Amino acid sequence: MGESKGRAVVVGGSIAGVCAVHSLLSAGWEVVVLEKTTAPPTGSPTGAGLGLDPLAQTIIKSWLPQQQSDNLLNIHTLPLTIDQNQATDAEKKMSRMLTRDESFNFRAAYWSDLHGLLYNALPPDIFLWGHVFQSFCVSDDNKSVKVQTRVLETGNIVEFAGDLLVAADGCLSSIRQTFLPHLKLRYSGYCAWRGVLDLSNNENSGILAGLQKVYQDLGKCLYFDLGSGTHAVFYELLNTKINWIWYINQPEPQLKGNSVTMKVSNNMIKKMQEEAEKTWVPELVRVIKETKEPFLNVIYDCDPLHQIVWDRVVLIGDAAHPTTPHGLRSTNMSILDAAVLGECLMKSGVENLAVGLEEYQSIRVPVTSKQVLHSRKMGRMKQGLVLADEKVFDPKTATPQECKDLQQKCMPRFND
Ligand SMILES: Cc1cc2nc3c(=O)[nH]c(=O)nc-3n(C[C@H](O)[C@H](O)[C@H](O)COP(=O)(O)OP(=O)(O)OC[C@H]3O[C@@H](n4cnc5c(N)ncnc54)[C@H](O)[C@@H]3O)c2cc1C
Structure with missing residues (x-):
C-alpha cells in the first residue's frame, strides 16, 4: 500500500x-x-x-x-435461484416455457x-x-x-x-x-412501464393466490414473459411485493429535465392497462392494473x-x-x-x-x-427488433439454441 x-x-x-x-x-x-x-x-x-x-x-x-x-444481506433480499423465459400466446392467454435455468444464483433487492x-x-x-x-x-x-x-x-x-x-x-x-x-445516449427503440405491487395486505391475497397458481416459483424465480415484439419481467421482492417491468417499442419520447423517468398521465396509464389486457395472461394483467403509480422509463444505452x-x-x-x-x-x-x-x-x-x-x-x-x-x-431479441445478422427473434418459432441464448448466464464473464 x-x-x-x-x-x-x-x-x-x-x-x-x-x-x-x-x-x-x-x-x-x-x-x-x-x-x-x-x-x-x-x-x-x-x-x-x-x-x-x-x-x-x-x-x-x-x-x-x-x-x-x-444475515444483513439475506434479511434485505430474496433469493432468485431460477431464470425462466416463457412465450405468451396473446390469443389463448397461455404461456409456454422456452428455457429454465435452475442454477441462477442472484438475490432480489429493493433499490432503497x-x-x-x-x-x-x-x-x-x-x-x-x-x-x-x-x-x-x-x-x-x-x-x-x-x-x-x-x-x-x-x-x-x-x-x-x-x-x-x-x-x-x-x-x-x-x-x-x-x-x-x-x-x-442511444435510444433503444422502446420504453419500459414499471411498478411495484404491494401484496402484503389481506385485501390483495386473491391476486397473490392467482399469481402463484400460474407462476409457481414466484419468490425465487426471475420470470420473463415474451410476447410478440414485447416482453415483461417480474419477480418478487421482500414483504410480498411484485416488481414488474414491461417493455414497449415506440418512437423516442421527448424527455424533460435531467432524468430518464417520464411523468405519466392517467390517460397514458389507462391505455397501457388496456394494452396489457390484449397482451398478457390475466394474472399478470391484474398485477399491472392493480399497481399504484406505475412509471415509465425511457431505455437508453451508449x-x-x-x-x-x-x-x-x-x-x-x-x-x-x-x-x-x-x-x-x-x-x-x-x-x-x-x-x-x-x-x-x-x-x-x-x-x-x-x-x-x-x-x-x-x-x-x-x-x-x-x-x-x-x-x-x-x-433487441426480446423486443423482436432486427439483430446484427438481420434476423428477428420470434418466441413462437424459437429454436433450442435461441432459447438457450436467452438465459442470463450467457452474459459474457458471468460469475467471473
Ligand atoms: C432514486 C433512484 C432509484 C433507483 N431505482 C432503481 C431500481 O429500482 N432498479 C434499478 O435497477 N435501478 C434503479 N436505479 C438506477 C440504479 O441505481 C443505477 O442504474 C445503477 O445502480 C448505477 O448506479 P449509479 O450510482 O451509477 O447511477 P444512478 O443511480 O443514476 O445515480 C447517480 C447519482 O448522481 C446524482 N447526481 C447526478 N448529477 C449530479 C450533480 N450534478 N450533482 C450531484 N449529484 C448528482 C444523482 O442524484 C444520483 O444520486 C435508481 C437510481 C436512483 C437515483
Missing part, C-alpha cells in the same frame, strides 16, 4: 457512489460525497427492484459489519433497501446532501483536483479539493460530458467508451457505461467498478495514482463493454 492518504471527492451518492465510499475507505482513502438530492433516500418513489449477482453479493457482504454481513444497507454501514458525515456539482478543474501541476458545488439550502458555491474526482453521477453524467461533449479515466478524474457506474437493463448489469457493474477501483488504488497508493487508474480502466472497460453490447442484443 502507498504511504500517504489520498482524498477522493465523489459526485453522486447512489449505488455507485455509496459503493465507491466503501471501497476507497477500505483502501485507506479519505472520501467526501457530493449528492444533489437533499436527503438520504428512504423508499424512493422511482426506486423499484434489482437483481444482485453472486460476486456483487460477496463484495457487499465484505463491506457490511462482519459478524452480521450474511440496498442503498440504505450500504449507506447505514458508513461513518456519518461523509455524505453532503443537497450539493449540486457545478464544475471541476485539475491544478496546473496535475497534483490535485478542485470541485465546485452549489449548496441548495444557501445557494452558496463551495469548493472541495482532493487527489481524485470520482464521477458517480449516473447515465446522464455531466462530468463525462466535459470530456465527451458530443457523446449522446456505445462502449474506450476511456473512463482522464488525469485525476475517473468514471464509475452508469456514468462509465450506460446500459439497457436486460442483463441485470447496471447495479452489479457499479458495485464491481467501485470494488476494482479501491483494489487498484490500494495497490498503487496516491503516489502512483495514474498507475492505479490505468489498471482500473484496463480491467473494467473490456468486460463492461461486452456486457453493454450483450445486454443491447438481449433487449
